[in-house]
Amino acid sequence: MAEQHEEEVQISCSFVTKLPAELRVPSAPIAVPANLTRYGLSQIINHLLALDPARPFDFLIDGELLRLSLAKHLLDRHISTEAVLEIEYVPAVLPPTPKEEHPHEDWVSAIAGLASSSGSKSSGEEGPLLASGSYDGVVRLWRDGECSCSFTAHKGPIQAAVAVPSRGGEGPLLLTAGNDGAVRLWRGVAAAAAGGAAPEAAVLLKGHTDTVQGAAVAPDGNLCATGGWDSRLLLWRCGDAALAAAEAAVDEEEVEAAAAGKKKRKVANGLAVAQHVEAPRSELAGHSQCVSGAAWPTAGTLVSASWDHSVRLWDVEAATATDTFNHNKAVHCVGAAPGGAGLVAFGGAERALRVWDPRMRSGEGLAVKACSSHAGWISAVAWHPSSAHHVATASHDGTAKLWDLRTSIPLHTLEGHTDKVLSAAWVAPDQLATGGADCKLRVAEVSIGGQ
Amino acid sequence: MLKKKKGTSGNAVQYVTRNQALKKLQLKLSEFRRLCILKGIHPREPKKKPQGQNKTYYHVKDIAYLLHEPLLKKARELYAYEKKVRRARAKKNRDLAARLAARKPSYRLDHLVRERYPSFVDALRDLDDPLTLVHLFAVLPAEKAHGIPAPAVQLARRLALEWQAWVVRSHALRKAFISVKGYYFQAEVQGQAVTWLVPHATSQVLPPDVDYKVMLTFLEFYSTLLQFVNYKLYHSLGLRYPPVLDPKLEQAAVGLEALMQDLASSGSGAAAAAPRQLAAAAAEDAEEGGVNPAAQQRLGSLADKVRELEEEIRGERPRGAAAAAADAQQAGSEDGSASEEEEAAEEEGFEIDSGDEGEDTEEEEEEADSGSDEEEEQAAADDPEDADLAAAGAAAGEASDDEGEQAEEEEEDGQQLAGGAADVDADDDAGVCASLFKGLVFFLGREVPREQLLLIIRAFGGEAGWDGEGSPLAEGDERITHQVVDRPTQGHRFLSREYVQPQWVFDSANFRVLARPPLYAPGKAPPPHLSPFVRGEEEGYVPEYGRQLAALQEAARAARKRRAAAARGGDVFVGEEEEGGEGGAAALTAEEEAEAAEARYAAELAKELKKSGAAAGEESEEEEAAAPAPKKRRVSGEDELQMDEQQMKDIMMTRKARKMYQGLQKSRAAKQARVAALEQRAAALKQ
Known part of the structure; x- marks a missing residue:
């Protein structure tokens, strides 16, 4: 590199993009001063496209977002400034706007977004359905800013709530798990949110002896x-197969009851008794301490995180661990990239979010990247439902951060919680919900589309 | 009252002889010895020996401890197995013997390591002896005559290489010394100093009166321990363990190189790099024709826009550059010197004799405020290259023009001495060690001890090639700055490199300063090789060459301090354009820089969205106030008063205390006499 004034060094860049034609710039190389940052390049694109109002863009060089000046970025990665540099630009993710805030009675520890299938949507656009579980054992269903239904799901605090896609006409099912060691599968959630009866527990998955x-x-x-x-770490049959088994069990019972002339089962303990109890399909043995989180990178692989400092990849069919990452801190949560992209992100008793690529076998370095920005431990990791690059993390420092994994600096920080944030989930591709120890559930709108 | 029987209490009950222990454990003597070595049990010397003077005594509790050892069971299984094999062979039952060979019971020593070293620091504290033994066996020939098995030697060699590779990677080496026994090295691992000895690479003659079985038992245990330690250390660096050994290079016996081939590739991040699709993109464009048509026309007016942007940047350059440096810090670069080139305002004259070093020097001069007032955090200290950049950041308006000529020369000297570590904080030993040879490229001749020199050069941040297979550099490569030779005459000489003897590398590394190469010219008797393990202050006597090197050290440290002071903005070198912002930037830690980068990104985004003029940047931090020099206390003491006091103290002492005090004084006087004698001899030699 020639030793000149920094301002004089120019780099020829060719801008490419996957955006539609009206946002595409000619790909002929343009000489750009080397000390420009993302802002400068974004101004150039805006000028070329004559966009009004100006739209911010983000730039990818070799798959990494540009966060320093061009010259420094290329220098760090030993990319030559002599050759024409291909830069891909994507629309920048705008700061999220807080949308709703709902107070609860106790800590909000589990959030799930239930995507309504087209069948059960009524006329007119409705917002997404949100289920929030809190430490008082009650699950509340939210839609359009209102709590449409609440029901007691567990005897103690609820630790996890996940939406189960279902092909049946009832809409998605809800799976909740809590301190009482019980995992329940609820049906009729969409109907309950629309104003019907409370959801009923279709299946009780019984197998854990301690908090799930x-x-x-x-x-x-x-x-x-x-x-x-x-x-x-237990595997269960769930979704439509479990529902079918539950229905079969109910039919049998009804037949029995009719034959014996007994009364129908009453509600006991204020908690609906599950219709059908299921045992685990298999157990994946390997962890020696609390298994704190799990995620599914593809349909046949499972990744689990544990307080024994390890993150394990499992082959579900063979029920064996294919890979293990031994960390040195307890891992609290794990998320996997959708669509089989392969990346695994986990956070634990440290301030950095770790991103691991288990597919990288060559070289001697373990392909783990640390993204440090939080000021407290990470309690939840939520991967965007469709984008393989965007992850939201919740931390004990009271903030949730939105990350693009192509760089180590977070995109945005969502502040607003006054205490630890315990859970985060994407209720829709453009809405992120977070809940914390300040007993609040906050929903923010984030637009990531097109990446 | 019952009479006390003899042999029922005291030492008689607490100590057993060796044969009693053997009977209790039902072991053969060889097995017992092995077990004691593996468990770390040693005989004791009781004051009263109940069974006689010529017996070896063990503590009863030690033997009871041995009773619970699962290896006892394995020992018995092995014995039974061997009996079967012997019987099969004696009965000429080859089939059975072959089948038995596949069923040999095996054992592992992992539980012993965990028992004896409950925490990692315990293992590190005891790592000296294991490392030395493993390095010794790595060099020994696997002679069947003495019973040294080849797999043990190969394992020892592999472990030694892994350890050295880790030391190089983490720049942990602190001291190195050549002695008759071999090469002594000391590394700092997580705060513990670990010292080991590597024998010379001559062919080893195995003396017949050494008990090799005992040594092999130690080797077995120490290999297991070293494997544990290596695993933990590699994982702390984020590397895969066991590391991949390049088989071709290992064949070429290049040692360390074979293990470190993937250095370049492992630097890439976790995110997969997208392949460049320049041609593809152009083709796509042509195919679809889907470019915004207006954009093509606006290309012409782009130049004005770019000029606008540049002016904006120039307008906020003092802050912008500092923040940009903050960014660079956060990104954590590998190569500091190239970025310094960019920040440089003007070049100055080259020095002819050394290529890279000269370049380094002038660039270092040009950024006046590049010293980094360093961070106490270990994270930043481990990456001195970050420090370089942090410093480099603030170099907006170059103050080099303001410097006086003389000051420049002095600084130049200091910079040269400081080598690649000129930017590191003077007090940060780890940082200085990691970058001392940075930018220097060495070429090792055939006759020099290659493995040890490679270890030192790389651990201190330099690059090296050698004459032979697998070398990354050829002899004629123009990047080479130093050539290490050990022959009496050197034929062809390149002008752009220094020719030095191997001792130069050792001395420079020990004193953290680049010693003067002319003293180590080939064919010349080099200056005395001073041991870094002996501290001059303790001995009271510092040899003359030591004093010279200490002076060089001081010059280098002063140069580093000057740069740090200039960065803080409290010096005359700082120009007017630079504000306290630079001082602030220099003081940022890696985390703070990440936060600064985040804040800048958010600010820029907000600016773009709201098109507001002034972006909210970080405020320039106040300059650190120069600490007032501490007042010196004037000790007022009159001689007489002191003598009186002394006498009173003497009288008031007890006899015991007085004897101790006199002994102390005598030893001190003896030490001073020794020092005086040494100095006399040195003076006599000089004449």
């Missing part, structure tokens, strides 16, 4: 994995 800390449902909805404080 994390639950995750396979992308196709037929399997779910739960982990708890008894150090066990």
Whole structure:
């Protein structure tokens, strides 16, 4: 590199994009001063496209977002400034706007977004359906800023709530797990949110002997994995298959009851007794301490995180661990990229979010990146439902941060909670909900589209 | 009252002889010895020996401890197995013997390591002996005559290489010394100093009166311990363990290189790099024709827009550059010197004799405020290259023009001495060590001890190539700044490099300063090789060469301090354009820089969205007030008063205290006499 004034160094860049034609700039190389940052390049694109109002853009060089000046970025990565540099630009993620805030009676520890299937949508656009579980054992269903239904799901605090996709006409099912060691599958949630009766527990998944800390449902909805404080990671049949079994059980019971002339089962303890009790399909043994989280990178692989400092990848069919990452801090939560992209993000008893690529086998370095920005431990990781690059994390420092994994600096910080944030979830591709120890559930709108 | 029987209490009950222990454990003597070595049990010397003077005594509790050892069971299984094999062979039952060979019972020593070293720091404290033994066996020939098995030697060699690779990666080496026994090295691992000895690479003659079985038992245990330690250390660096060994290079016996081949590739991040699709994109464009048509026309007016942007940047350059430096800090770069080039305002004259060093020097001069007042955090200290950049950041208006000529020369000297570590804070030993040879490229001749020199050069941040297979550099490579030779005459000489003897590398590394190469020219008797393990202050005597090197050290440290002071803005070198912002930037830690980068990104985004003029940047931090020099206390003491006091103290002492005090004084006087004698001899030699 020639030793000149920094201002004089120019780099020829060619801008490419996947955006539609009206936002595409000619890809002929343009000489750009090397000390420009993202802002400068964004101004150039805006000028070329004559956009009014100006739209901010983000720039990717070799798959990494530009966060320093061009010259420094290229220098750090040993990319030559002599050749024409190909820069891809994408619309920048705008700061999220807080949308709703709902107070609860106790800590909000589990949030799930229930995507309504087209069948059950009534006329007119409705917002997404949100289920929030809190430490008083009650699950509340929210839609359009109102609590349409609330029901007691567990005897103690609820630790996990996940939506189970279902092909049936009733809409998605809800899986909840809590301190009482029980995992319940609820049906009729969409109807309850629309004003009908409270959802009923279709299946009780019984197998854990201690608090169930994390639950995750396979992308196709037929399997779910739960982990708890008894150090066990259990696989269950769930979704439509479990519903069918529950119905079969109910039919049998009715036949029996009719034959014996007994009365129908009453509600006991203020808690609806589940119609059908299921045992775990299999157990994945390997963790020696609390299994705190699980996620499904693809339909046949499961990743689990545990307080024994390890994150394990499992092959579900063979029920064996294919890979293990041994960390040195307890891991609290884990998330996996959708669509089989392969990246795994986990956070634990440290301030950095770790991103691991288990597929990288070559070289001697373990492909783990640390993204540090939080000031407290990370309590939840929520991967965007469709984008493989965007992750939201919740932390004990009272903030939730939105990350693009192509750089180590977070995109945005969502402040607003006054105490630890315990859970975060994407209720829709453009809405992020967070709940914390200040007993509040906050929803923010984030637009990521197009990346 | 019952009479006390003999042999029922006291030492008689607490100590057993070796044969009693053997009977209790039902072991053979060789097995017992092995077990004691593995468990760390040693015989004791009781004051009263109940069974006689010529017996070896063990504590009863030690033997009871041995009773619970699962290896006892394995020992018995092995014995039974061997009996079977012997019987099969004696009965000429080859089939059975072959089948038995596949069923040999095996054992592991992991539980012993965990028992003896409950925490990692315990293992580090005891790492000296294991490392030395493993390095010794790595060099020994695997002779069947003495019973040294080849797999043990190979394992020892692999472990030694892994350890050295870790030391190089983490820049943990602190001291190195050549002695008759071999090369002594000391590294700092998580605060513990670990010292080991590597024998010379001559062919080893195995003396017949050494008990190799005992040594092999120690080796077995120490190999397991070292594997545990290596695993933990590699994972603390985020590397895979066991590391991948490049088989071709290992064949070429290049040692360390084979293990570190993937250095370049492991630097890439976790995110997969998208392949460049320049041609593809252009083709796509042509195919779809989907470019915004207006954009093409606006290309012409782009130049004005770019000029606007540049002016904006120039307008906020003092803050912008500092923040940009903050960014660079956060990104954590590998190579500091190239970025310094960018910040440089003007070049100055080259020095002819050394290529890279000269370049380094002039760039370092040009950014006046580049010293980094460093962070106490270990994270930043481990990456001195970050420090370089943090410092480099603030170099907006170059103050080099303001410097006087003389000051420049002095600084130049200091910079040269400081080598690649000129930007590191003077008090940060780890940072200085990691970047001392940065920018220097060495070429090792055939006759020099290659592995040890490679270890030192790389651990201190330099690059090295050698004459032979697998070397990354050829002899004629123009990047080479130093050539290490050990022959009496050197034929062809390149002008752009220094020719030095191997001792130069050791001395420079020990004193953290680049010693003067002319003293180590080939063919010349080098200056005395001073041991870094002996501290001059303790001995009271510092040899003359030591004093010279200490002076060089001081010059280098002064240069570093000057740069740090200039960065803080409290010096005359700082120009007017630079504000306290630079001082603030220099004081940022890695975390703070990440936060600054985040804040800047958010600010820029907000600016774009709201099109507001002034972006909210970080405020320039106040300059640190120069600490007032501490007042010196004037000690007022009259001699007489002191003598009186002394006499009174003497009288008031007890006899015991007085004897101790006299002994102390005598030893001190003896030490001073020794020092005086040494100095006399040195003076006599000089004449």
